Amino acid sequence: MDKKTIRFKIKRQDGPDASPYWEEFEIPWAPKHNVVSSLMEIRRNPVNIQGERVRPVVWDSNCMEEVCGACTMLINGFPRQACSTLVDSLPQPIVLEPLTKFPVVRDLQVDREKMFQALLQVKAWVDIDGSWDIHEGGPRISQKDWQKTYEFARCMTCGCCMEVCPQFHPGSAFIGPAPLGQVHKTVHNPTGKLQAEERLHAIMGDGGITDCGNAQNCIQACPKDIPLTDAIADLGRKTTIQWLKDIFLT
Ligand code: SF4
Ligand code: SF4
Ligand code: FES
Known part of the structure; x- marks a missing residue:
């Protein structure tokens, strides 16, 4: 795996009734990044791989220690907690999608x-x-x-x-x-x-x-x-x- 960058493919949605679309981002690799810390990095500089400045990605998180459940999303197709999922354990591009059984609020945020x-x-x-x-x-x-x-x-x-x-x-x-x-x-x-x-x-x-x-x-x-x-x-x-x-x- 290329340790210099981490690439994400994120399913985005501008609002509950908007159509979903995909957007890719790349951030510099750093040790012990989890999915939430990577999303924070993307939010700090929301520029997609085409070099366009876009709306920052929205997600939920709270405890950051796999206790509140708020950050749950599909990561490479499996439902899991973004705060406790280390990116080095995942093949790239890392695909992030909102849960499918609850209505999407925006991007990776759902209404449970x-x-x-x-x-x-x-x-x-x-x-x-x-x-x-x-x-x-x-x-x-x-x-x-x-x-x-x-x-x-x-x-x-x-x-x-x-x-x-x-x-x-x-x-x-x-x-x-x-x-x-x-x-x-x-x-x-x-x-x-x-x-x-x-x-x-x-x-x-x-x-x-x-x-x-x-x-x-x-x-x-x-x-x-x-x-x-x-x-x-x-x-x-x-x-x-x-x-x-x-x-x-x-
Ligand atoms: S998977 Fe279901 S039972 Fe297990 S912690 Fe999450 S909501 Fe609770
Ligand atoms: S159908 Fe019943 S056993 Fe199967 S996943 Fe749902 S709750 Fe669990
Ligand atoms: S932020 Fe609470 S479980 Fe991930």
Whole structure:
């Protein structure tokens, strides 16, 4: 690989309704460049390989340590975090594209609102509403349950699993693997369990767990190795039991 320059081919889009186009940039090679630091270099001097000064490239990033998920984009065709992807590990030109399952805002920036709405729909949090005081500190969590739920607490809503899921796309109602992982996390939490029925009902209708085609792409794509398919299998069992309870006990 030529270590003197780094070449990028970037899919650009001037706004949500504009047509996409490709633009190439070249920056001087420097040690330990990651994709975000390279984009910053391009932004400092936004001149394409034709020598034209162009609008600086837009992308999202925040934590710079693979925790917030904001910088997720397609890098050489794979969804991953731009802040933790070192350019020396990639063949050139390095091709950058926005995620395809969420609407593009500009260039590499997408609107992941659909995923956040799905988290709201399944109530992906544990209420702390004063019950701790009423129940002498609330239910304790065992080390085993803590370990089980911690795996899912590492989710950074990056959207990699949603990007590769064939069932999740702009035209589908499916809430996708990341929100299902969070349902699994909350129904295994001793306090979250108190509202398990509500959370299970939230994934039993249209767009819920039965829309999962079990392609298992999601688990391969998750940068945090979250066992999403285990969660989906567990929720499949739990929703079946809930369905039987709804029929025979109500
Ligand atoms: S198992 Fe397949 S269909 Fe189900 S959520 Fe994962 S990628 Fe999507
Ligand atoms: S489950 Fe994994 S791939 Fe999916 S949003 Fe969370 S961290 Fe990203
Ligand atoms: S900037 Fe937060 S994950 Fe990359």
